[in-house]
Amino acid sequence: MVAFGAAAAPGHAVAAAALHFAIPPQALSTALIAFGRQANVQVLTAGGRVDAVRSRGVSGDCTAAVALDRLLAGTGLDYRFVDAGTVVVKPLPSGANGAGPAGASAAQADVRQLAPVVATGVVDEGGYLVDIASGATRIDTDLLELPASVSEVPHALLDSQQARSVADAVRNVAGVQYLDGADALPVFLVRGFQVGNGMIDGLPNSIVSYGDFPPLIGIERVEVLKGPQAIIGDASVSNNFGGLINLVMKQPTALPVRRLEFALGQYGDSQLGVDLGGVLGKSGHWTYRLVASGEYADRSRQGRRGQRSGYLAPSIGWRDETNKLVVSAERIVRREPIPDYAVMPGGSLSSATPPGLMIGNPGDHSLFRTTRLSYAFEHRFDTIWTFRSRGQYVRQGSAVQEWNLAGFSPNGDAQALAERFRYGDAFYTVQNDVVGRFGSGTVRHVLVAGFDYSRAQSGSLDDVFGTPAQAVYNLYASPPLPSVASVTGPGNGFDMHFPGDPWSIDHALFLQDQIALGERWNALLALRRTTYELTTQDANGNPTTQHKSQWVPNAGLLYKLTPLLSLYASATSGFQADEVLGKNGQPLLPSHSRQLETGAKLMLFDQRAMLTVAAYRIMLDHSTDLSSSKPPYFGIPGPGQTNRGIELEFNGRPAPGLDLSAAWSDAMVRNHDGSQPTGTPRQRFNLWASYRIQRGSLRGWGIAGGVLARSASRGQLSDGSAYFAIPGQARVDANLSYQAARWSMTLGVRNLFDRNLHDVQFDETFVPLHRGRSVLLSGSRDF
Incomplete structure (x- = not known):
């Protein structure tokens, strides 16, 4: 804790200088962080009052003093500049109302360095920058x-x-x-x-x-x-x-939200959703959020049918001076047709079947169901220590019905196999931690100590296979394949049933310290000890459960060359448990990875945009498991790999009305066994720009467009016998929009030049076809 006395004269000069501020409504804690960066001052706060308060924000050109007046309006907090680079925020004296002037008393108030706490929606409203x-x-x-x-x-x-x-x-x-x-x-x-x-x-x-x-x-x-x-x-x-x-x-909010959203596509696809939120009751302690949507599509480009989905997510929040609680529920039901795709009878893209030829049956689909119940609780003990608890219970289920084709001949003959798959699981997780914010002088800490606990149960799995009546199926001459249900029903298919596993338990201890060393250095140190259960079968097929533990350390160091330019370096690690049995009858050792990264972050255009650059190297000791060529077919650790690359991103508003998002990466993958990597284009570039007219008779109209491009990549046949080339590509999208005070409308064209687009990785049995040029009308209405 640090005490500050009367303000020095330079502080008045800082408060009186005209600056540009762009701070949307949000939690006061994060609003003051944004203010400190945009005004280039250090913000100190007396007590935990800021943790439970929201700010109305400030936007435009004004002095720092005026900006603080607007940020603190109605919060019961006051401020005082104590020198040229420091401002103190503290509760108003008893009996005072509103935010007082910058000259209010600051007599020996205990203050601490402001640290971020829980907040949502910290976005530069209308722009592409999230800081x-x-x-x-x-x-x-x-x-x-x-x-x-x-x-x-x-x-x-x-x-x-x-x-x-x-x-x-x-x-x-x-x-x-x-x-x-x-x-x-x-x-x-x-x-x-x-x-x-x-x-x-x-x-x-x-x-x-x-x-x-x-x-x-x-x-x-x-x-x-x-x-x-x-x-x-x-x-x-x-x-x-x-x-x-x-x-x-999205979380419960005290700000009124009443929005209706819709989208209409040219293939009969439509989406309708509603987003509601606001205060419940007169006390102001209760808030809510209700989000719901539905989606339907008549058919895909190839004629696949049955796309529909539903989403419902209600949540309610409660908070007082020291506590915050949010309880949420979520239900997702989605029926999705198998994506349009082609096959490659000749093992290369030049041999792919025509885009208009549908493989399988129009009713091939997947069905996903998710139910999620969650809570988030926070209690502030004092100005230093806060307890937080977050947990969820999730039940998921999936069912897939599709035809699989393989064994192609150049004339189009293939082996067709119907599959009906069903699986479900359930799990719950709890995160408890204590957060402490303390320090004095030039060293300040944000300490997080936590305990995580989870239980999971993999349910039973049913996999049913069936074959068509004709012995040989020809892609071009045979009649359409029947529905999967007709050949996998009772008495027709071959059923493989796997019983579910008992509940397994994982838990972990977590310790993290964010350290501010003076005004230029920041360090991040973190350590996690994970204890997990490994359930598998021994060499005789008997189920076994082993308890394993793993340490995971991370560290990073950051230097602020200027208040708006940061340089950093970090080292992070990861692991993945493995249930496959090795030659000794024991599970294989976990895969371990380590990443070394260095980069820079720069705020530009009056802090309305950010440029980031990162260079990384990830080293993995072994990857996908292999199997011995002879019985008993024990597992063998696969080859490791080293991935390295450079990434650049720009997001923000370079000029009024103009928003820009750009990303570029140059990456290389080297497999340690000398094999060729697949699905790894060397370069990738994305650019999206939008401009909205700010004044005149055309005010509200906007145009936007962008390009997504990548270099060539490499694919591999399903049996591993050969590689094939996947060419580079570029996709261009554009749209025209109008935005009024309470509604907006956008008419867009995707894949403007109707290019034939492919994924970066696939094999001859499944070549996804991204739809050609398509038109989409979307909009929203606030009510």
Whole structure:
């Protein structure tokens, strides 16, 4: 705790200088962080009063004193400049109302360095800049003070692009790719590694390698954390060594929200959603949020039918001076046709079947159901210590019906196999931690000590196979394949049933310290000890359970060359448990990874934009398991790999009305056994720009457009016998929009030049076809 006395004369000069401020309504704690950076001053606060208060924000050119008056209006807090670079925020004297003038008394008030706390929607409203991240450290942190690579995708950018899914959102992030999966779920690649389904508000989205995502109407912003993320409890079965996706969901709000959203496409696809929020009752302690949406599509370009989905997410919040509680529920039901695709009878793209030829049956589809119940609680003991608890219960189920084709001949003959798959699981996770903010002089700490606990149960799995009546199926001459249900029903198919596993328990201890050393240095130190259960079978087929532990250390150091330019370096580590039995009859050792990264972050254009540059190297000791060529077919650790690259991102508002988002990456992957990497284009570039007319008779009209391009990549046949080339490509989108005070409308064209587009990785049995040129009308209405 530090005491400050009367203000020095230079403080008045700082308060009187005209500056540009762009701070939207948000939690006062994060609003003051933004003010400190935009005014180039240090903000100190007396007590925890800021933690439970929201600010109305400030936008425009004004003095720092006027900006603070607006930020603190109605909060019961006052401020005082104590020198040229420091301002103190503290409670008003008893009996005073509103925010007082800068000359209010500051007699020996105990103050502390302001640190970020829980807040949502920290976005430059209407722009593409998000300068606060929460997923990487479990607390809100200024990106300029975070020694790590974190990319934020705000809703303003998603609206401008008419994005329809999380897969559309991550196209804006350097080093991230997504593929269409054969089961209608996207597959994500971050820095060359396939990742799972990440997290929702810092908690696991699923416990298996796949799981559904909520629609964008329920999401505040999308975070992509780069590098291994075992430190924050990423426990999915995919090797998330390249990073993960964290979705920050919409929360109860005291600000009134009444919005209706819609979208209409040319293939009969339509979407309708509603977003409601505000205060409940007269006390002001209760708030709520209700988000709901439905989606329907008549057919795909190839004629696949049956797309429909529903989403419902109510939440309620309560808070007082020292406590905060949010309880949420979420229900997702989504029926998705198998993506349009072709096959390659000749093993190269030149031999692919025509785009108009539908493979399989029009009714092939996947069905996903997710139920999620969650809570978040926070109690502030005093100005230093805060207790937080967050938990969820999730039940997920999936069912897939599709035809699989293989064994192609040049004339189009193939082997057709129908598959009907059903699986379900359930899990719950709890995160408890204590946050302490303390320090004196030039050294300040934000300490997080936590305990994580989770239980998971993999349910039973049914996999039923069937064959068509004709012995040989020809892609071009045979009649359409029947429905999967007709050949996998009782008495027709071959059923493989696997019973579910008992509940398994994982838990971990977590310790993290964010250290500010003076005004220029910041350090981030974190350590996690994870204890997990490994359930498998011994050599005789008997079930066994082993308890394992793993230490995960992370460290980063950041130097502020100027208040708006940061240089950083970090080292992070990850691991992935392995249930496959080795030659000794024991599970193989976990895969271990280590990332070294260095980078720079620079605020530009009066702090309305940010430029980030990162160079990384990820080393993995072994990857996908191999199998011995002879019985008993024990597991063998696969070859490791080294991924390295450079990434550059720019997001923000360079000029009034002009918003810009750009990302470029140059990446290389080297497999340690000398084999050629697949699905790894060397370069990738994304650019999106939008401009809205600010004045005159055309005010409100806007145009936007962008390009998504990548270099060539390489694919491999399903039997591993040969590689084939996947050419580079570029996609151009554009739209025209009008925005009024309470409604907006956008007419957009995707794939403007009707290019033939492909994923970066596939094999001859499944070549996803991204629809050609398409038109989409979307809009919203506030009421």
